[in-house]
Amino acid sequence: MKILLFGKNGQVGWELQRALGVLGELVALDRHSSDVCGDLGNLKGLAETVRRLRPRVIVNAAAYTAVDKAESEPELALTLNALAPGVLAREAAVLGALLVHYSTDYVFEGNGQRPWTEADAVAPLNTYGRTKLEGERLIQAACSQHLIFRTSWIYAARGGNFAKTMLRLACERERLTVIDDQVGAPTGADLLADVTAHALRHVLRHPQDAGLYHLAASGETSWHGYAKYVIAQAEKAPNAIKMVAKSVDAVATGAFPTPARRPHNSRLDTTKLQSTFDLTLPPWQSGVARMLEEVLKPAV
Numbered sequence: 001m002k003i004l005l006f007g008k009n010g011q012v013g014w015e016l017q018r019a020l021g022v023l024g025e026l027v028a029l030d031r032h033s034s035d036v037c038g039d040l041g042n043l044k045g046l047a048e049t050v051r052r053l054r055p056r057v058i059v060n061a062a063a064y065t066a067v068d069k070a071e072s073e074p075e076l077a078l079t080l081n082a083l084a085p086g087v088l089a090r091e092a093a094v095l096g097a098l099l100v101h102y103s104t105d106y107v108f109e110g111n112g113q114r115p116w117t118e119a120d121a122v123a124p125l126n127t128y129g130r131t132k133l134e135g136e137r138l139i140q141a142a143c144s145q146h147l148i149f150r151t152s153w154i155y156a157a158r159g160g161n162f163a164k165t166m167l168r169l170a171c172e173r174e175r176l177t178v179i180d181d182q183v184g185a186p187t188g189a190d191l192l193a194d195v196t197a198h199a200l201r202h203v204l205r206h207p208q209d210a211g212l213y214h215l216a217a218s219g220e221t222s223w224h225g226y227a228k229y230v231i232a233q234a235e236k237a238p239n240a241i242k243m244v245a246k247s248v249d250a251v252a253t254g255a256f257p258t259p260a261r262r263p264h265n266s267r268l269d270t271t272k273l274q275s276t277f278d279l280t281l282p283p284w285q286s287g288v289a290r291m292l293e294e295v296l297k298p299a300v
Helices: 011-020 043-053 074-095 127-142 162-172 189-205 223-235 271-277 284-295
Strands: 002-006 025-029 057-060 098-104 146-151 175-179 211-214 247-251
Touching: 002 011, 002 043, 011 025, 011 189, 043 074, 057 074, 057 189, 074 098, 074 127, 098 127, 098 189, 127 146, 146 189, 162 175, 162 223, 162 284, 175 223, 189 271, 211 271, 223 247, 223 284
Parallel strands: 002 025, 002 057, 057 098, 098 146, 146 211, 175 247
Antiparallel strands: none
16 A cells, blocks of 8 residues: 655644654655645646655645744745645555545634533634645545544654743743643644554554544643643653743733734544544543653753
8 A cells, every 4th residue: 555645844744754654655745745746836747746656545644834933925825724734635546446635723712611522613713724624625625535633732752842842931930920821732743643643554454433533642631731741741752851940920921912813712623533543542631741741851
């Protein structure tokens, strides 16, 4: 089985190379790939790549993720987040291939406290959310054999993330201020990759289970709670770093104005995913703790 992966060097794409590599022949591309086109901005090139390689599975882990910058670059965000996935969906349908794609809780308006289900009405607050929603719709219209995973608050040990930023600031400042009125579940790129591998194998055998799913670690926290957990874990680590922060204070979203509006409720109901694929999603703390162990590991 040939698997074609786009976005190999992103946080999720990097982990997908590990998780998918045991399932078949993996062709992993990024936008700088030279032999064939892996650039989501080149729609014609994307179509030609799929036609040339003829994969059984296409996994799109590439996207425009600069939420605030998308407000000033809506056309680019639309191309990468919607038009390109639409092209992949059309080509997948011609081949009879399965398309795997990642979306976001930002497709919802982000109010209330109940976790969002796949059946809830969508109403994005910003350009990023609108372009990701359009990508979902183009895939659903063009290719019946798809897996779309909506997720939230992605992190990985590789590359930058919220936890690393908090650790750096805790070493530089005595007082940190962190938003406490946005709630979600930090979700590891490794968890996304492992669930993807499990689910795509399942859907290849049971195509009736293709469709849209919510995928996030279990439990919930605010960014403030996330920051406090990260710092507490770092303080008790065997190779603890020296931090000067004496307080981590909670503030409202309005304390940090941004070009793009953020949802207050990023909770995702994963009941459908866990039931369909017979999975138990771990608490967000376990994944973050593992990531911190790797981040804080002393250099050899």
